[in-house]
Amino acid sequence: MIPNEWDVLPIEAIANVSSGGTPNRKENEYWGGNVPWVTTSEVQFNKIIGTKQKITQLGLKNSSAKLYPAGTILLAMYGQGKTRGQVAILGIEASTNQACAAIQLNKETCIDYYFYFLQSQYENIRNLSNSGGQKNLSGSLVKSLKVPIPPILEQIEIAKIISTWDQAIDTTKQLITNSKAQQKFLMQNLMTGKKRLQGFNDKWLEYRFNKIFDRIKIKNSINNSNVLTISGKDGLVSQKSYFKKIIASDNLEGYTLLQHGDFAYNKSYSNGYPYGAIKPLEKYAAGIVSSLYICFSLINPSKHNHDFFRHFFEGGYFNKEIYSIAQEGARNHGLLKCELY
Structure with missing residues (x-):
């Protein structure tokens, strides 16, 4: 339930929404440059600090690809499996392909707040996709997404709280990963007799x-x-x-x-x-x-x-x-x- 004091508007009211493009694959001079180029497979509820593919300045100039600043929110309009509807934040200046909607928020907004909000709307956003054999989102659908407009200070505080939980989850995941690695090492030594428990010296039998x-x-x-x-x-x-x-x-x-x-x-x-x-x-x-x-x-x-x-x-x-x-x-x-x- 959205508080009465908050406005609810299409996201295009507080952001510029556009999409990128793909340089001609047949032109070798368009590829392998120093311009990061994001595809939807890299949009995974994350901060993007690097890309698998890069294009050249010539490729950028001679295509519909655009260069977006760090802080731009990317939304996958189509892609394999669970990709459609996922979002990411650019941590670097980068271009994107045409399957990414790039959301450049106004200065009077908190980027992290809207990143987390769009994450929370993942299933709803997927359900908005065009009907047909292959369900996709479109630029017009993304522009029409309704978003709440809390006061800016409240946006910042909400984002801080969620970010704290995000960090706690990441820390827990890392602890679990480390624990699994330690367990594996322990198993490899104990299960094969390379390491013996104190008080057990009898020879293992086959x-x-x-x-x-x-x-x-x-x-x-x-x-x-x-x-x-x-x-x-x-x-x-x-x-x-x-x-x-x-x-x-x-x-x-x-x-x-x-x-x-x-x-x-x-x-x-x-x-x-x-x-x-x-x-x-x-x-x-x-x-x-x-x-x-x-x-x-x-x-x-x-x-x-x-x-x-x-x-x-x-x-x-x-x-x-x-x-x-x-x-x-x-x-x-x-x-x-x-x-x-």
Whole structure:
């Protein structure tokens, strides 16, 4: 709810809105210069301090591209995926392509306030796009965007508060990134025995996989309908929730029945899992998977720790063994002959 004291006007009432252009790609002398040239792929709710591509002064002169000052707000009018509707602030003087709307605010406004406001209106702005096969924004639509006009001092204070939270979020993200790097380093050392915990000096033993795990071959005789799939990010998840539909066959009797804690191996490549993913069933008490999955469980859970092997598989420390049998073209049948530490 906008306060009664605030005006609400089209953004063109407080800003000059225009767009850039693209120099002729066939003219080599127009490209590779020192003029930054922004495309919508670089407009990502961010401050732009550099660009992937640059044009020359000649390219700028002989095209509809324009040079915009630092502080100009850019709004992506069209682009791939989530690009349309995203905004950025120029931290440098730069030109843009025709897919960017450049919003140069009047001096009596706070740039950061309107940058944050347009961010908050992302979904609404996307919904304003032209109808048709490819939904795009246009210069006229951008100019007509309604924006609130708080008193300038209030704009500044609002922007300061949001900026403080932005900085806190960035700091938290960096802390998480650093923590993940430390965790990865620790795992690499602990899971392979390069670093031993104090008080543990016994020699690590090497066993065949089938001495630690039993292959699960129990078929779905109880008519369980919780069909699972392996997601690299989410583990063993319901097909219905993951794909929004069931893609299994109508007859589920031949599927393998898993209980909570059982492991399943999908040999198919996925991002981060070059030799396939091994995941335990954690989200459900039971479920079923295609017979194409290799399923197994600990023979003696009181002797071998389930979580240790969960991390062992997830960290990729079993990849070397899988690779050796994958090279033989027998990844399915050779898995239980692999070595474990």
